[in-house]
Structure formats: C-alpha cells, structure tokens
Amino acid sequence: MVLLTETPGVRFTASTFAPQPAEERGLARDEVRLLVGTPDGIDHARFRDLPDHLGAGDVLVVNTSATVAGEVDADLHGTDVVLHVAAALDDGDRVVELRSAPDAARAVLDAQPGDVVRAGGIRLTLAAPWPTGQPSSPTGNGNRLWRARVRGDLEQLLGDRGRPIAYGYLDRRYPLAAYQTVFGARPGSAEMASAGRPFTEALVTRLVASGVVFAPLTLHTGLSSQEAGEAPGPEWFEVPASTARTVNSARAAGGRVVAVGTTATRAIESAVRYGVVVPASGWTSRVITPADPPRVVDGLITGWHDPHASHLLLVEAVAGRRLTQAAYDAAVAHDYLWHEFGDSALLLR
Numbered sequence: 001m002v003l004l005t006e007t008p009g010v011r012f013t014a015s016t017f018a019p020q021p022a023e024e025r026g027l028a029r030d031e032v033r034l035l036v037g038t039p040d041g042i043d044h045a046r047f048r049d050l051p052d053h054l055g056a057g058d059v060l061v062v063n064t065s066a067t068v069a070g071e072v073d074a075d076l077h078g079t080d081v082v083l084h085v086a087a088a089l090d091d092g093d094r095v096v097e098l099r100s101a102p103d104a105a106r107a108v109l110d111a112q113p114g115d116v117v118r119a120g121g122i123r124l125t126l127a128a129p130w131p132t133g134q135p136s137s138p139t140g141n142g143n144r145l146w147r148a149r150v151r152g153d154l155e156q157l158l159g160d161r162g163r164p165i166a167y168g169y170l171d172r173r174y175p176l177a178a179y180q181t182v183f184g185a186r187p188g189s190a191e192m193a194s195a196g197r198p199f200t201e202a203l204v205t206r207l208v209a210s211g212v213v214f215a216p217l218t219l220h221t222g223l224s225s226q227e228a229g230e231a232p233g234p235e236w237f238e239v240p241a242s243t244a245r246t247v248n249s250a251r252a253a254g255g256r257v258v259a260v261g262t263t264a265t266r267a268i269e270s271a272v273r274y275g276v277v278v279p280a281s282g283w284t285s286r287v288i289t290p291a292d293p294p295r296v297v298d299g300l301i302t303g304w305h306d307p308h309a310s311h312l313l314l315v316e317a318v319a320g321r322r323l324t325q326a327a328y329d330a331a332v333a334h335d336y337l338w339h340e341f342g343d344s345a346l347l348l349r
Contacts, residue, residue, distance in 0.1 A: 016335065017169040018342035021178050022198075030200045033336055033343040037319065037327040044334060047198040047344055050301075056211025057255035059247055061264045061297070063193040064216045066184030069162030069176055070191070073101065074119035081108055083119055084165050085158065086190035086222045087236060089147065095130050095233070096148045097223050105168030109142025120161060122152035131233045145223065145233065165191050165223070169339065179340075183260075188220035188236070194340035195261030195302050213250065215243040219267040219284075224311075231287050231310050232266075238281035239271035247277045247296060256348065258299040262311045265318065269294050293317045299348040304331055304338045319347040 022032050030048040037043075045052070054060075074083035080101035087095045098108035098117065111117075117124040130147040164179045181196035182204065208214070219237040247257055247268065259265040269288055271280035272295045288294055290313065300318045305311040316324045327345055336343040 016337055017339050018337035019169060019171040021174060021341045023178075024174075028200065029198050030203045032198050033334075034198075035327055035331055035334075035336060035343070035345045037323050037330075037345060037347045039323060039349065042326060042330045044330075048200075048203055050203065050346065051206050051210045051212070053346055053348075054207065054210070054212050054256075054258065057213070057250060057253055058211075059213045059215050059250040059255055059257050060207070060301075061215045061217060061243070061247065061257065061259045061268050062183045062196055062199075063181075063261060063264045063267065064183050064185045064218050065189040065193055065220050065263070066181075066187045067164060067176065067179040067189045067192045068187050069158050069164060071104070071165045072119050072158060072162050074098075074117050074124075076108070076111060076115060076117050081117070083117060083124070084190065084223055085154065085162075087220065087234075093127065093147045093149055094124070094154065095222065096124060096126075096146050097144055098146075099167075103168040104166065107144045109144060111143065111146070117148070119154075120152075120157045122150065122154050122157050124148040124150050124154075144230075170341075183216065186218050186220075188218075191221050191224045192340055193219070193221055193261050193263045195264070195344070197340070198344055199260075213246055213255075215246040215268075216240070217243050217264065217267045217271075219263045221263055234283040234285045235263075235266070236282070237267040237270055237284050239267060239277065239279060241279040243268075244271065244277040244279050251296060256298040257296050258301060258346075258348070259297045259318075260301045262300075262302060262314050265294060265297050265300060265314060268296060272296055288317050289313045290317045290321065299346065301344060301346050303340065303342055303344060304328075304336055306338070315347065319349050323347060323349065 032047050034045045034047045070085045072083050074081050082099040082104040084097040100106045115126045126146045128147050129143045130145045164176050179192040182199045183196050217239045222233050222235050270284035270286045271277050
C-alpha cells in the first residue's frame with residue numbers, strides 16, 4: 001500500500017501490486033478482472049467478458065510492438081547497478097537509466113555527465129540528461145534518464161545476458177515470453193505494452209466474430225518508471241494508412257474508437273491532422289492530458305497506474321475526471337491488482 005496522494009485531478013490510495021503474471025496465480029490471461037466504467041456506472045467482470053461491452057462497428061486500436069530484453073547488470077564507479085536500456089536514437093546513442101542492484105527498486109540519481117557504465121565488455125558514456133539536456137528528475141534530486149554513447153555490441157550483450165526490465169515489486173524474475181502480448185510482432189519496446197496482455201487468440205476471434213474491428217499500429221515504449229511530475233519522453237511510432245482508414249471510417253459511421261493502452265492512445269493521437277487520422281511515423285512527443293485531450297479516442301482499455309504517473313493524466317483525459325475517480329475508487333475498494341501483470345479496466349466516456 002502507499003499513502004493517499006494525488007494528481008492534479010484524481011485522488012486515491014494505490015492498491016496491491018501484482019507480484020506475478022496471471023498464469024502464476026492460476027488464471028488464464030483473459031481471466032484477470034475487468035472493471036467496466038461508463039457514465040452510467042461501474043460494473044465488475046472478467047477480461048474475457050469484453051465482447052459483452054463492445055459492439056459491431058467499434059474499433060480496438062492495438063499496439064504491435066513486442067518487448068525486448070532491456071535490462072542487464074552493470075558497474076558504475078565500482079558499484080553494482082542495474083542498467084535499463086531503451087530507444088536507439090537516430091545518431092546511435094541509447095536512452096538508459098541506472099537502477100539500484102539487485103532488484104532495480106529505485107533510480108540511481110547521482111551519476112554525472114562523462115561517467116562510464118560498464119556491462120560485460122561494453123562501455124556506455126553518459127553524455128547528457130535525456131531528452132532535454134536538463135535533469136529529468138522534477139524533484140531536483142539528480143538525473144534519471146541519460147543519453148549514452150555506446151562502445152561495443154550492446155545488442156549482442158542484451159541478446160546474450162539481457163532480461164526483461166522489471167522492478168522490485170515482483171516476487172521473482174520472469175522470462176521474456178511473459179512480457180509479450182498476442183499482438184506483439186515488431187520487437188522494440190523497452191517495457192511491455194501491457195494493456196494488450198490479457199487478450200488471447202480465442203478472445204480476439206470472439207471479438208472479430210461480434211463485429212469489432214482491430215486497427216494495428218506500433219509504438220516502441222520507453223522506460224515507464226516516471227517520477228512524480230515527469231512526462232513521458234519521445235517514443236517512436238508508426239500509424240499505417242490502413243489503420244487511419246479504419247479509424248476514420250468507424251468514426252464516420254458512429255462507431256467507438258477504443259485504444260488498448262496508453263501507448264496506442266499516444267500513437268493514434270499523434271497521427272491526427274485537422275480532426276482525421278493520417279498515416280504517420282517518427283518520434284512523438286505528444287503528451288495527452290485533460291488540458292490537451294484526445295481528438296479521436298472515445299474509450300480506453302488500460303491497467304491501473306500509480307497516483308503520481310503521467311499515464312493517469314492520459315486516462316483522465318480520455319475518460320473524464322469524474323469517471324476516472326469513480327473507477328479508481330472502485331478498483332481500490334475491490335482490491336484490483338496494479339501494474340503490468342495486474343487487472344484491467346474498460347473506460348468509455
């Protein structure tokens with residue numbers, strides 16, 4: 001449990017973190033709990049009940065990014081650290097974060113530009129805070145994310161020794177397969193696009209048979225352990241022409257556009273021009289908040305986010321403050337599980 005805290009809009013006490021995947025708790029992926037929130041009220045179901053809450057002509061926007069091994073043990077100034085590796089930038093530098101060993105429970109914030117991190121035979125020189133060149137910790141207590149210059153074959157090291165990025169609330173390490181979704185086809189995400197995890201092939205088939213349309217896109221996720229007040233950094237995305245046509249046609253016909261996760265929301269909203277979706281790709285810095293709300297997304301399938309997380313502002317922007325607050329109050333009261341292996345919500349404004 002954590003103490004009562006707040007975003008600019010929503011107040012709640014975070015519930016229990018899921019310490020392992022659903023399969024380790026004796027459940028199929030689509031048997032995790034599903035809270036369904038609409039302006040008419042809150043219902044409690046299982047994720048496999050999703051077809052009961054969507055209809056023919058609705059569109060599910062899904063992220064096809066697959067998770068890569070982005071964590072490896074390393075050394076900084078003779079001290080053991082855990083190195084988290086995210087995006088490869090256009091000039092070959094990498095975005096990295098240093099975490100405490102052995103379980104990556106907290107960020108290491110006392111590194112300085114020019115420091116060298118060693119992992120295997122690889123050297124990473126911390127060049128500058130990322131993405132702005134200014135410290136990324138809004139508390140002023142040091143810097144969390146770095147642009148790093150790499151000497152050596154980092155991809156080979158991650159392939160040989162890397163593991164999925166994980167944090168201290170898990171009960172043990174889990175294999176990379178536990179961090180993949182049924183939609184994952186394009187490796188590149190530092191952390192799982194976890195809203196898609198409860199989908200199974202059987203559930204996708206049932207949804208398609210009921211007339212729900214799937215619209216795929218890609219957004220390769222960065223490092224998600226933002227501190228309070230820290231916005232998500234730029235992420236690479238691609239919205240294909242077929243997905244743009246699908247979403248635009250559904251909206252014109254009165255169908256709902258439901259994004260599977262904050263990543264899918266960020267990607268599709270990054271491709272909106274003059275009220276319609278267009279094919280687009282590149283780095284997006286779009287941050288969706290109640291002050292800069294979505295333009296095409298009507299609903300959201302999501303996990304449960306920490307009270308300080310910027311993702312929570314995106315949820316509030318899609319669902320509205322009142323519904324978001326009601327959903328989180330109900331989730332806490334009914335002991336829903338938090339984080340990437342936890343329970344889910346369907347929020348329809």
